[in-house]
Amino acid sequence: MSTNKNKKNIIEISQLNKWYGEFHALKNIDLKVKEGEIIVVCGPSGSGKSTLIRCVNFLEKFQEGSILVSGTELTDDAQKIRKIRSEVSMVFQHFNLFPHLTIVDNLTLAPIWVHNETKREAREKALKLLDRVGIKDQAEKYPNQLSGGQQQRVAIARSLCTNPKIMLFDEPTSALDPEMISEVLDVMVELAKEGITMICVTHEMGFARKVANRIIFMDDGQIVEENDPENFFNNAESDRLQLFLNQILTH
Amino acid sequence: MSVFDQQATRKPPISQIGAVLWLKTNLFSSWVNTGLTAASLYLLYLIFPPLLDWMFFNASFSFGTINFFGFEIKFSEEMATNKNCGRVGACWPYIYEKLYMYTYGFYPRTETWRPNTVFALTALLFVIIPLVKNYKYKNRVILSLIIFYPIVSFVLISGGFGVLTVVETHLWGGLLLTLVIASVGIIVSFPIGVLLALGRQSELRIIKLFSTIFIEFVRAVPLITILFMASFVLPLFLEPGNNSIDKLLRALIGIALFQAAYFAEVIRGGLQAIPRGQYEAADAIGLSYFQKNALIVLPQALKISIPNIVGSSISLFKDTTLVLIIGLMDMLAMVGLTTADPYWLGRETEGYVFVTIVMWVMLYSMSRYSKKLELRFNTENQN
Numbered sequence: 001m002s003t004n005k006n007k008k009n010i011i012e013i014s015q016l017n018k019w020y021g022e023f024h025a026l027k028n029i030d031l032k033v034k035e036g037e038i039i040v041v042c043g044p045s046g047s048g049k050s051t052l053i054r055c056v057n058f059l060e061k062f063q064e065g066s067i068l069v070s071g072t073e074l075t076d077d078a079q080k081i082r083k084i085r086s087e088v089s090m091v092f093q094h095f096n097l098f099p100h101l102t103i104v105d106n107l108t109l110a111p112i113w114v115h116n117e118t119k120r121e122a123r124e125k126a127l128k129l130l131d132r133v134g135i136k137d138q139a140e141k142y143p144n145q146l147s148g149g150q151q152q153r154v155a156i157a158r159s160l161c162t163n164p165k166i167m168l169f170d171e172p173t174s175a176l177d178p179e180m181i182s183e184v185l186d187v188m189v190e191l192a193k194e195g196i197t198m199i200c201v202t203h204e205m206g207f208a209r210k211v212a213n214r215i216i217f218m219d220d221g222q223i224v225e226e227n228d229p230e231n232f233f234n235n236a237e238s239d240r241l242q243l244f245l246n247q248i249l250t251h
Numbered sequence: 252m253s254v255f256d257q258q259a260t261r262k263p264p265i266s267q268i269g270a271v272l273w274l275k276t277n278l279f280s281s282w283v284n285t286g287l288t289a290a291s292l293y294l295l296y297l298i299f300p301p302l303l304d305w306m307f308f309n310a311s312f313s314f315g316t317i318n319f320f321g322f323e324i325k326f327s328e329e330m331a332t333n334k335n336c337g338r339v340g341a342c343w344p345y346i347y348e349k350l351y352m353y354t355y356g357f358y359p360r361t362e363t364w365r366p367n368t369v370f371a372l373t374a375l376l377f378v379i380i381p382l383v384k385n386y387k388y389k390n391r392v393i394l395s396l397i398i399f400y401p402i403v404s405f406v407l408i409s410g411g412f413g414v415l416t417v418v419e420t421h422l423w424g425g426l427l428l429t430l431v432i433a434s435v436g437i438i439v440s441f442p443i444g445v446l447l448a449l450g451r452q453s454e455l456r457i458i459k460l461f462s463t464i465f466i467e468f469v470r471a472v473p474l475i476t477i478l479f480m481a482s483f484v485l486p487l488f489l490e491p492g493n494n495s496i497d498k499l500l501r502a503l504i505g506i507a508l509f510q511a512a513y514f515a516e517v518i519r520g521g522l523q524a525i526p527r528g529q530y531e532a533a534d535a536i537g538l539s540y541f542q543k544n545a546l547i548v549l550p551q552a553l554k555i556s557i558p559n560i561v562g563s564s565i566s567l568f569k570d571t572t573l574v575l576i577i578g579l580m581d582m583l584a585m586v587g588l589t590t591a592d593p594y595w596l597g598r599e600t601e602g603y604v605f606v607t608i609v610m611w612v613m614l615y616s617m618s619r620y621s622k623k624l625e626l627r628f629n630t631e632n633q634n
Binding site for chain 2: 057059078082085086089090092094096097098099100109110113114158159162
């Protein structure tokens with residue numbers, strides 16, 4: 001953690017407000033993320049945590065406030081958005097692999113079409129990444145031939161293919177069978193060790209305790225509390241967080 | 252701790268498989284179904300024997316001597332006439348004699364090798380595409396075929412290039428014309444349909460509005476109206492005496508626009524079946540709007556739409572027979588034309604049965620081909 005102290009902010013969110021129609025989904029969010037920081041966002045469903053990280057790569061538009069990603073401000077400008085999306089990649093709850101492409105083609109798509117790499121380069125890198133997440137032997141299969149845990153690992157490999165500076169995880173283990181959660185978490189722990197900036201929306205408190213630099217608790221579209229793991233779990237300041245922790249940790 | 256023992260698998264009981272079981276479950280599962288089965292069999296008994304009698308047993312096959320690719324096949328001493336064919340059975344020599352009309356219309360007899368070459372190329376296309384399936388540059392091969400095949404076909408059929416003399420479109424007819432109208436209609440309308448479908452989903456208001464109005468307008472109008480408009484009303488707006496736009500071309504434009512609206516709706520259905528997550532994943536990895544649609548959305552949407560695309564194409568194929576209203580002599584129009592020949596008066600039945608059979612063979616093949624495509628592109632559910 002101490003190593004992060006001197007690093008600059010890679011994400012700066014200030015006074016972010018977002019509405020879905022009349023519904024006020026995010027209220028005055030302020031958040032700064034340093035390079036290499038691992039942040040876990042948790043909170044009850046509907047608290048706006050997914051919405052928040054989806055704003056960071058502009059999958060969701062917001063109405064007020066600003067987001068700076070490595071110095072570039074997010075606006076409607078398609079060029080800027082594409083630039084940011086090439087630095088920020090995302091892993092989804094339901095994997096969202098492309099079912100009509102083989103695993104390796106899923107991985108090489110962005111490098112070839114967005115980053116103008118040659119087919120061979122992209123393929124080599126893809127196979128290396130697949131090896132890293134432990135499914136190199138499935139490279140020529142189609143996504144639906146793989147188990148959920150394998151698919152999510154492919155999705156992680158796909159988002160690594162473009163050498164992103166920031167990775168966003170949107171409940172990456174929520175759609176998985178219990179048997180498969182740990183294989184995905186293992187990959188994420190490995191990534192965390194390598195110094196990539198990560199923001200994870202997850203309910204895996206064991207993971208949060210182990211790798212997070214900071215844990216953020218959200219409710220009702222607001223950041224209620226943020227703290228390092230030690231104090232987050234043991235010295236909750238607000239009664240709302242205490243209630244939440246009691247509910248998820250008693251089982 | 253006890254050891255987990257896996258039990259051996261075994262076959263289902265013998266009473267649960269086989270033909271008897273099939274009969275029992277599908278034809279005689281209840282008294283109502285048994286009754287329906289009996290009624291259907293009786294209906295078939297009523298229809299089929301007379302039909303077979305007419306088509307084969309009482310029919311005349313006195314073609315005389317046929318030259319079939321250099322082989323002399325002798326059916327009878329001389330060809331039957333309308334009179335000695337009789338009225339109990341079909342008179343197939345009529346079809347044989349008018350086969351040229353049914354196939355080429357008034358296309359000059361000396362030039363038939365040209366449409367024949369196009370027919371052969373078409374057949375070759377269906378042979379080549381599966382053959383290059385695993386070839387490294389298959390995309391390039393298929394793309395060049397898609398570009399060159401229509402050009403070559405057009406030049407061959409219409410002529411006006413080098414040694415090929417011009418054959419005016421009013422001479423085209425029969426199956427040739429049917430195929431030209433159907434394939435041009437389908438091939439030209441397809442990309443327009445894709446664009447309209449994307450347009451209707453677009454976030455740009457004007458494009459969306461234009462696409463929606465076009466689609467809804469065209470779909471609310473019968474094809475025959477569009478053909479009339481294209482054929483009779485449109486020339487009124489053009490300069491008088493200036494018949495520069497060919498009648499067939501006008502009909503083709505009308506048909507292509509008509510079909511594009513239907514394709515657009517069929518493809519829109521496919522687009523709506525693509526989960527939002529696919530769009531989001533495509534956005535998240537940084538693909539542009541064009542790349543997202545070309546690489547992620549359309550391949551999946553079109554695949555889902557194959558059955559409906561083919562269904563719609565089959566509809567159009569059948570609807571091409573309407574062009575006889577505006578005086579184009581397609582295969583169906585040939586029935587009326589050839590039986591107006593005093594020598595073959597009253598042989599419409601044979602003509603209609605023949606056209607029916609030809610149409611059925613072509614359209615059923617199309618439907619089978621689509622089934623094959625569906626299976627080949629199905630990567631979602633193969634395990």
